[in-house]
Amino acid sequence: MQREELVDLNAFLTVAEEQSFTRAAARLGTSQSTLSHTIRRLETRIGVRLLTRTTRSVAPTEAGERLLATLRPALNSIGAQLASLTELRDRPAGTIRITAGEHAANTVLWPVLERLLPDYPDIHVExxxxxxxxxxxxxxxxxxxRLGEALAKDMIATRIGPDLRMAVVGAPAYFRTRRVPRTPSDLADHQCINLRHQSSGALYAWELEKDGRELRVRVEGQLAFNNVPLIVRAATAGFGLGFVMEDHVRAHLADGRLVRVLEDWCPPFPGYHLYYPSRRQPSAAFAVLLEALRYRG
Known part of the structure; x- marks a missing residue:
């Protein structure tokens, strides 16, 4: 069935219900002459007369009554389905799949999901x-x-978290026998705990910056992990210096289990952003989650 045929059938149903071309035209937001042309086009296509017109009223013919008997429940059903879709818009539903690192999931995504999902039982998140x-x-x-500095250019990105900072930390016991590093070059004289990337397998070079000068420092030490909590644990135990996100060690710094060094070489950098393809139309469920995650500073 062509879209034009659906338009013609809806016009016929409206005229039959209103029993007036004038009232039907007003209901459909069109002119009476256009509506008359539409009905004539439908009757010509079908090959039978559907409406009897008098100077005072309009009534279905026998063929028109038979068409109405089929048409009315069919269009009512379509209307009900459209209403249900509107309800879905008002009550978002569906599954949203997101890829993220462990730190972003724990510090940004989960706190929002924990508050949001009880109010939207039909939204599922993976x-x-x-x-x-x-x-x-x-x-x-x-x-x-991803972090704001690592976003692809063909993506729409929405900031979902504050600026972040790295921290170089060590235990007080570790510094009893070693000088506190004052510059990145001093790290060569220290035991440093390396982070190995899970994806590439390479060791992470510590990214330090001061007054616009950026350094990527390769460090050495007894230990390397692909897990940040283990780096924090080893640093707290005195095995060397760790280089981790500030919020991983905030409590340790507050209670004195760890000491921060080279703080002036660890400026803030853009935090986490949620990104998705610019050509994809977000679903109602995704729009709800996006708005809840949006960082408002």
Missing amino acids: LSLDSALADIVTERFDAGV
Whole structure:
């Protein structure tokens, strides 16, 4: 069935219900002459007369009554389905797949999901924790989370978290036998705990910056982990210096279990952003989650 035929059938139903071309035209937001042309076109296509017109009224013919008997429940059913879709818009539903690193999932995503999901029982969220920068289109994710400085240009990005900072930390016991480093070059004289990337397998070079001068420092030590909590644990135990997100060690710094060094070489940097393809139309469920995650500073 062509779209034009649906328009003609709806026009016929409206005229039959209103029993007036004038009232039907007003209801449909069209002119009486256009509506008359539409009905004539439908009758010509079908090959039978559907309406009897007098100077005072309009009534269905026998053929028109038979068509109405089929048409009315069919269009009512379509109307009900459209209403249900509107309800879905008002009551979002569906599954949202997001790829993110463990730190972003714990510090940004989960606190929002914990508050949001009880109010939206028909929204389902699947989080895939991966430190690699996944291709969300190829792997069929709805969105991903990355730091603001690592966003692809063909993506729409919404900030979902505050600026972040790294911290170089060590235990007080560690510094009893070693000088506190004052510059990045001093790290060569220290035991440093390395982080190995899970995705590439390479050791992470410590990224330090001061007064616009950026350094990537390769450090050495007895230990290397692909897990940040273990780095914090080893640093707290006195095995060397760790380089981790500030919020991983905030409590340790507050109670004295760890000491911060080279703080002036660790400026803030753009925090987490939720990103998704610019060509994809977000669902109602995704729009709700996006608005809840939006960082308002």
